[in-house]
Each structure stands twice: as C-alpha cells, then as structure tokens.
Amino acid sequence: MARMKFLCDAERCIECNSCVTACKQEHEIPWGVNRRRVVTINDGVPGERSISVACMHCSDAPCMAVCPVDCFYKSEDGVVLHDKDLCIGCGYCFYACPFGAPQFPQTGAFGVRGKMDKCTFCAGGPEPDRSAAEFQKYGRNRLAEGKLPACAEMCSTKALLGGDGDMIANIYRDRVTHRGKGGEVWGWATAYKLPAGGTPGAQPGAPGAAPPAAPPPAGGTKS
C-alpha cells in the first residue's frame, strides 16, 4: 500500500520556485494562496539552503486533531484531505500545522477569511474524481490519472521528490550514497515520526537508517 510523502533535498533545491508555479498553474490557485512555497534559510550567507514547503501529509496530522468540525480525513494512500463544504475557516489548523500549510483566501472586505485551502498531493477531494466540482474546490486530481504531484514532477533539479514513501526514500538513499553527503531530510521527523526500528534522529538517507515505517491502516476515516 502506498504511503504518499514529500521529500525535499536541500542540497539540490536552487530556489527556482518552479514547484510553486507548477502548483499554481495546475490547480488554478487564486492570488494570495500558496499551497507550496520555497523557504530559504541563511539567505545570502555561505551555506544557505532552500526548501520547498507544503503540506507534508503527516502520519499523525495535528490539523486533523484540532479541527473543531472534523472536516479532515486521510485517504487510504495516506494523503490528508479535507471537505471544504464542512470547513468553517476558523484557522485552528493553521496554528497547529508545523509547516504552515493551511492557506486562507482573503476574499471579502475587513479581512474576511475563506475556507481553508492546502496541498492535496494532487489527489483532489471528496467530490467525484476529476469532476468540475472537484477541480473548482480542490484542484486537479492527478493521482486519479496515475500521476504524481505536479510540483515534484516539475522540479528541474529533482530536489523535490513525491510519491510512495519507500520508493522516494530509496531514491534519496541512492542519491546520498552517490554524492556522499547531505543525508538530512528536512521535516521528515516532524511529519512522519521515527521509522519502525529506527533510532532517534535517523533519517532515511543517512547511512544505517532503517527504511520508512510501513503505512498505518487508514480507510478514509479520521485516525
């Protein structure tokens, strides 16, 4: 069973923002909403690093825990999605998310906040797959087309990897072995906790690290 994850390789990200552009273009995201963004740390000084950040589809997602109307669910592939018809735009999920993923369109006057919008791993939402309603509310459903998220597939340096956790961890491990450095994976410990049998702080690309944990059982219900 696939357990969808994102992995951003800070050694490779060149801050080109093509992932951001790809996401906006693919889903026709309105002005002011950024499902994905590139964060640069130590900008302008030696050793600066850039990371592409969006919803990481956490194993134990804090947004799901704090939502007062329980509009979140997890697909059987481990993608955290939500029902916009239920969302009340309270913003609790924004405060709970360690990655700042939830976005709120400011559509009205006086800072009126709309319903939450976030990365769907290009998996749409709880509307008929590839329907007009799904596209309007959640964007394109690439997973239903057998494709991976546009941001990851568009990445020019392949810094951003997306897909089944085991597979992208293997790709990254292979890469780290070839280049011999940069085994740290930003955000994985926060989003996916420790791999089964792994040691604290171990990362999938680090030498001796265990493979990522097996996917938790999830069947479209809140965990």
Next chain:
Amino acid sequence: MRSFTFAALGIAAIALLVAGCGERPQVINYKQGTYQGKPDTPAYSNAPFNGNRQQWDNAIDTRAQAQNEYVRIRD
C-alpha cells in the same frame, strides 16, 4: 359563506401545522472525532484504472522512478 370561511381557516390551520414536516435538517449530526464530510473514493476507482489497484500502483511507481536520475541516466 360562513362554512366556507371555517373550511378555509381549517385548511390554513392544517397547512400551518404540517408546514415543518417537509423541512430537511440543515445541521449535521455531529460526532466528535469522526470525519463528518462526504465520502471519497480511492484514486484508482475510476477510469483509466477502473478499480485495478495493481495497475494504478504500477503507474505511480513508474512515475516515481522517473524522479530518479540514476535510473533515467545510466552511469
């Protein structure tokens, strides 16, 4: 005329009494900790995969391997 008024009033009273019967509940039956929204279907449930999970997995794995330049570009 008087009986007609009584009949009209009676019909109006009955209509008023049953007016709420056709009303649909507009508030969800909230159960805390449970997803309350619409059910979603798995990504492989529709065309072109038509419920074939294995075929979908293969398609996703092929796309994932396209991200691995050590496979795409041989040493």
